[in-house]
Amino acid sequence: MSELLQIPDGMTLTLALPKGRVMETGIELLQKAGLPLSIPEKSRLLRHYFGPITLLELRNSDVPTFVDLGVADAGIVGKDVLLEAGRDIFEPLDLRYGRCRMSLIREKGANGPINRVASKYPRVAAQYLREKGSAAEVVKLNGNIELACLTGLADAVVDIVETGSTLRANNLEEIETIAESSARFVVARSSLKLKRAVLRPLIHRLSELV
Ligand SMILES: Nc1ncnc2c1ncn2[C@@H]1O[C@H](COP(=O)(O)OP(=O)(O)OP(=O)(O)O)[C@@H](O)[C@H]1O
Numbered sequence: 001m002s003e004l005l006q007i008p009d010g011m012t013l014t015l016a017l018p019k020g021r022v023m024e025t026g027i028e029l030l031q032k033a034g035l036p037l038s039i040p041e042k043s044r045l046l047r048h049y050f051g052p053i054t055l056l057e058l059r060n061s062d063v064p065t066f067v068d069l070g071v072a073d074a075g076i077v078g079k080d081v082l083l084e085a086g087r088d089i090f091e092p093l094d095l096r097y098g099r100c101r102m103s104l105i106r107e108k109g110a111n112g113p114i115n116r117v118a119s120k121y122p123r124v125a126a127q128y129l130r131e132k133g134s135a136a137e138v139v140k141l142n143g144n145i146e147l148a149c150l151t152g153l154a155d156a157v158v159d160i161v162e163t164g165s166t167l168r169a170n171n172l173e174e175i176e177t178i179a180e181s182s183a184r185f186v187v188a189r190s191s192l193k194l195k196r197a198v199l200r201p202l203i204h205r206l207s208e209l210v
């Protein structure tokens with residue numbers, strides 16, 4: 001492990017991390033940057049203490065809220081989730097993992113009009129459709145979004161593509177990439193001023209690691 005980052009006496013740091021695939025690599029990076037963290041044991045505990053550092057284990061889409069409202073000083077979250085949240089959060093660093101893209105997807109060969117689009121990202125989907133001049137309705141779903149296409153619930157979906165295996169397995173095709181995504185380090189604007197002494201060197205060290 002690299003040299004520990006100096007945290008001034010009395011200063012605390014609260015970090016918001018999403019449980020799931022983004023968390024483990026995120027903690028490893030923060031560790032390499034010199035924070036005294038470790039990957040929490042599997043348990044129902046939602047808040048983990050490491051000396052002056054508190055780790056909040058959140059749903060992905062709640063990370064921007066906790067950071068924007070200043071409850072967490074900083075966090076890690078996918079660009080896809082940031083785009084959907086639409087909050088004005090300081091995003092100093094692309095951590096360059098968790099790469100995927102948000103795309104418009106249809107059943108292979110589908111060529112009828114797109115009147116309804118399903119997505120876990122309704123804001124991103126609606127903005128994309130607006131830019132295309134489409135008046136299609138957007139329906140919010142919470143998982144296995146591709147099923148909306150397959151069952152006729154929607155004419156297209158906006159969802160994540162990583163390897164493309166979900167598309168191939170379900171006879172779907174990517175019509176257009178809407179945005180590229182990767183994990184981002186985000187910081188609360190209020191903390192950037194108040195906790196500059198630890199956040200500046202942390203951002204600097206993270207930037208050297210990615
Ligand atoms: N193949 C993929 N599928 C989904 N998300 C991916 C993929 N590859 C990278 N990611 C990134 O990981 C994040 C999602 O992680 P995960 O799959 O753990 O979340 P989830 O199960 O959808 O969680 P939640 O219920 O909190 O929304 C996405 O926001 C995205 O940035």
Ligand SMILES: O=P(O)(O)OC[C@H]1O[C@H](OP(=O)(O)OP(=O)(O)O)[C@H](O)[C@@H]1O
Pocket residue numbers: 120142143144145146159160161162163164165166167
């Ligand atoms: O291109 P691929 O590598 O196949 O990855 C893309 C798939 O992975 C995600 O689903 P996941 O099962 O993680 O969760 P979700 O459907 O609940 O969002 C995503 O929603 C796609 O369905």
